[in-house]
Amino acid sequence: xxxxxxxxxxxxxxxxxxxxxxxxxxxxxxxxxxxxxxxxxxxxxxxxxxxxxxxxxxxxxxxxxxxxxxxxxxxxxxxxxxxxxxxxxxxxxxxxxxxxxxxxxxxxxxxxxxxxxxxxxxxxxxxxxxxxxxxxxxxxxxxxxxxxxxxxxxxxxxxxxxxxxxxxxxxxxxxxxxxxxxxxxxxxxxxxxxxxxxxxxxxxxxxxxxxxxxxxxxxxxxxxxxxxxxxxxxx
Amino acid sequence: xxxxxxxxxxxxxxxxxxxxxxxxxxxxxxxxxxxxxxxxxxxxxxxxxxxxxxxxxxxxxxxxxxxxxxxxxxxxxxxxxxxxxxxxxxxxxxxxxxxxxxxxxxxxxxxxxxxxxxxxxxxxxxxxxxxxxxxxxxxxxxxxxxxxxxxxxxxxxxxxxxxxxxxxxxxxxxxxxxxxxxxxxxxxxxxxxxxxxxxxxxxxxxxxxxxxxxxxxxxxxxxxxxxxxxxxxxxxxxxxxxxxxxxxxxxxxxxxxxxxxxxxxxxxxxxxxxxxxxxxxxxxxxxxxxxxxxxxxxxxxxxxxxxxxxxxxxxxxxxxxxxxxxxxxxxxxxxxxxxxxxxxxxxxxxxxxxxxxxxxxxxxxxxxxxxxxxxxxxxxxxxxxxxxxxxxxxxxxxxxxxxxxxxxxxxxxxxxxxxxxxxxxxxxxxxxxxxxxxxxxxxxxxxxxxxxxxxxxxxxxxxxxxxxxxxxxxxxxxxxxxxxxxxxxxxxxxxx
Numbered sequence: 001x002x003x004x005x006x007x008x009x010x011x012x013x014x015x016x017x018x019x020x021x022x023x024x025x026x027x028x029x030x031x032x033x034x035x036x037x038x039x040x041x042x043x044x045x046x047x048x049x050x051x052x053x054x055x056x057x058x059x060x061x062x063x064x065x066x067x068x069x070x071x072x073x074x075x076x077x078x079x080x081x082x083x084x085x086x087x088x089x090x091x092x093x094x095x096x097x098x099x100x101x102x103x104x105x106x107x108x109x110x111x112x113x114x115x116x117x118x119x120x121x122x123x124x125x126x127x128x129x130x131x132x133x134x135x136x137x138x139x140x141x142x143x144x145x146x147x148x149x150x151x152x153x154x155x156x157x158x159x160x161x162x163x164x165x166x167x168x169x170x171x172x173x174x175x176x177x178x179x180x181x182x183x184x185x186x187x188x189x190x191x192x193x194x195x196x197x198x199x200x201x202x203x204x205x206x207x208x209x210x211x212x213x214x215x216x217x218x219x220x221x222x223x224x225x226x227x228x229x230x231x232x233x234x235x
Numbered sequence: 236x237x238x239x240x241x242x243x244x245x246x247x248x249x250x251x252x253x254x255x256x257x258x259x260x261x262x263x264x265x266x267x268x269x270x271x272x273x274x275x276x277x278x279x280x281x282x283x284x285x286x287x288x289x290x291x292x293x294x295x296x297x298x299x300x301x302x303x304x305x306x307x308x309x310x311x312x313x314x315x316x317x318x319x320x321x322x323x324x325x326x327x328x329x330x331x332x333x334x335x336x337x338x339x340x341x342x343x344x345x346x347x348x349x350x351x352x353x354x355x356x357x358x359x360x361x362x363x364x365x366x367x368x369x370x371x372x373x374x375x376x377x378x379x380x381x382x383x384x385x386x387x388x389x390x391x392x393x394x395x396x397x398x399x400x401x402x403x404x405x406x407x408x409x410x411x412x413x414x415x416x417x418x419x420x421x422x423x424x425x426x427x428x429x430x431x432x433x434x435x436x437x438x439x440x441x442x443x444x445x446x447x448x449x450x451x452x453x454x455x456x457x458x459x460x461x462x463x464x465x466x467x468x469x470x471x472x473x474x475x476x477x478x479x480x481x482x483x484x485x486x487x488x489x490x491x492x493x494x495x496x497x498x499x500x501x502x503x504x505x506x507x508x509x510x511x512x513x514x515x516x517x518x519x520x521x522x523x524x525x526x527x528x529x530x531x532x533x534x535x536x537x538x539x540x541x542x543x544x545x546x547x548x549x550x551x552x553x554x555x556x557x558x559x560x561x562x563x564x565x566x567x568x569x570x571x572x573x574x575x576x577x578x579x580x581x582x583x584x585x586x587x588x589x590x591x592x593x594x595x596x597x598x599x600x601x602x603x604x605x606x607x608x609x610x611x612x613x614x615x616x617x618x619x620x621x622x623x624x625x626x627x628x629x630x631x632x633x634x635x636x637x638x639x640x641x642x643x644x645x646x647x648x649x650x651x652x653x654x655x656x657x658x659x660x661x662x663x664x665x666x667x668x669x670x671x672x673x674x675x676x677x678x679x680x681x682x683x684x685x686x687x688x689x690x691x692x693x694x695x696x697x698x699x700x701x702x703x704x705x706x707x708x709x710x711x712x713x714x715x716x717x718x719x720x721x722x723x724x725x726x727x728x729x730x731x
Binding site: 009010011012013014015016017018019022023083103104105106107108109110175176177179218220221222223226 | 485488489490491492493494495496497498499500501502503504507544545548551552580583584587588591596597598599600601633635
């Protein structure tokens with residue numbers, strides 16, 4: 001994964017770079033908006049982490065610029081970093097084409113989780129394949145499979161159409177939880193007469209199919225479900 | 236405090252006014268009594284003079300009896316007769332021999348027998364009346380006799396009798412009336428001041444808004460003006476401090492972000508065992524490589540460092556929130572229609588990982604309700620409450636985020652609530668835990684002591700108070716914010 005980090009604070013940048021490199025990203029770091037603009041015009045990145053408070057061209061302006069068609073990857077998902085946390089800044093950031101934001105100071109594991117979610121979404125838009133840990137969902141062919149260690153053969157998982165809908169919804173939103181109401185709405189496309197109990201039925205069926213592969217569907221009391229990797233078998 | 240001392244002030248003022256007024260009045264009464272007595276004395280002297288002048292007339296009125304041995308006759312001189320007649324029963328006379336034998340008149344009109352012929356005066360009590368008696372011994376037609384005249388209309392006696400009725404009573408009444416008038420008028424005159432004191436006393440310590448000068452009584456307007464000026468200065472000072480805290484917290488965040496990013500990265504590397512470099516997971520991680528001054532930190536040390544850094548960052552963020560949430564500075568007109576259920580769901584998502592890491596069951600009981608408020612403040616409120624609940628609830632416990640409607644003053648009002656089943660807070664500490672940086676003695680956990688105060692400040696910004704109570708089964712802590720519709724009269728109607 002090629003990641004562009006635009007951040008003028010050396011401490012923050014080196015910390016992020018260290019953490020992201022450890023998580024397997026190839027990090028390119030630039031310290032100013034102008035430099036970032038040059039790089040973005042030439043090279044394509046999978047994802048960008050951009051600080052708002054840059055000298056010269058600031059993060060918001062840069063986000064607007066990089067959406068121009070002449071840029072190498074106008075569809076690049078962007079996560080904005082900001083020391084400002086007033087609501088209007090957040091809204092402004094998202095209006096201008098940023099996909100997510102985080103307020104400084106932040107916890108690295110959360111940054112990693114958000115980057116994963118952003119990448120999953122952008123991949124789904126381009127390749128129609130959603131992945132979560134060893135689980136892969138190929139939307140184009142409606143095929144779910146568990147991808148093992150490198151070189152191992154993928155194990156196919158048989159899913160009914162409603163199970164597919166529930167899993168797809170959970171996967172798109174992971175690691176955020178999905179509410180029962182939303183799952184129910186997703187299911188009503190299939191069946192007008194569906195009851196809330198039906199969601200539980202499909203979730204329990206999915207559980208029996210996924211848990212052996214280290215993927216759990218955790219119930220969130222009063223809310224819904226969340227897709228999680230079971231630590232012991234993860235990685 | 237202010238009220239008793241003000242009462243003391245008014246009663247003190249009353250006493251002083253009474254003293255100042257009653258003392259001169261009393262002196263005046265004494266003076267007039269003295270003058271009165273003087274004039275009565277003068278009149279008495281004149282009375283005595285008259286009696287003295289009449290005595291010879293009485294002596295002359297005694298006519299010797301034509302036949303010796305019988306009583307002398309009395310031929311009253313016109314002046315004496317007039318005196319006796321005019322003053323009626325309060326006059327009397329007697330004529331007796333020098334041996335004391337009564338010849339004419341009333342027996343009681345007498346004094347000690349005079350030794351000389353000079354007139355003598357005595358006071359004689361008779362029939363409840365004090366008489367002035369003039370006695371004189373002298374030669375008359377009937378030989379040497381003692382004549383006496385008694386006059387009951389003595390001004391001095393009358394003065395004494397009338398002293399009570401004529402002088403003391405009206406003056407005492409006057410003094411009493413003056414006292415009452417002072418009591419009433421001081422109370423009345425001080426009423427605006429007392430009212431003002433009550434109004435200032437009943438103010439919240441956070442309320443530094445000016446008192447309306449236009450509706451204040453004219454008497455206290457200068458005082459109100461001065462108070463408002465003071466409020467202005469205090470508010471400017473408070474605002475300055477708040478801005479300073481906000482600026483300081485804001486400025487802290489940039490270096491903290493750098494520090495945290497570094498420490499977080501080390502912690503990640505340490506946990507992953509420095510995948511790239513193939514370190515053993517539990518071995519120390521070299522931060523400064525190979526060369527001479529190598530310092531090594533273990534995984535746990537780095538994680539402690541990370542925990543401390545995260546806590547410092549949280550503190551900076553909370554300080555900033557607290558100064559921004561200041562109830563006096565939050566613009567009530569900027570309130571919006573907030574989806575409470577949405578807020579609860581967001582809070583749940585935000586804290587799910589922390590709860591899971593601690594083995595706490597974080598759940599939701601949310602009805603679909605809306606309230607008028609500041610979305611970002613309510614997010615902070617829930618975030619702080621849930622964060623607190625997770626920190627203070629032991630592993631295996633549960634934390635529930637709730638929203639719905641409850642009865643308040645006869646109407647169903649929306650509320651936000653966070654309940655846990657942790658150790659809870661004793662009743663007696665409810666007020667204290669809302670104070671900044673206060674922590675219940677003997678509690679574990681890594682709280683900053685700002686979570687509840689922030690929630691309280693945000694509640695105030697919404698015109699409500701934070702309600703603390705214990706959770707289900709009298710365990711844990713339940714913190715609730717009830718929105719009251721009437722507090723939002725200044726808010727824009729939804730959808731505008």
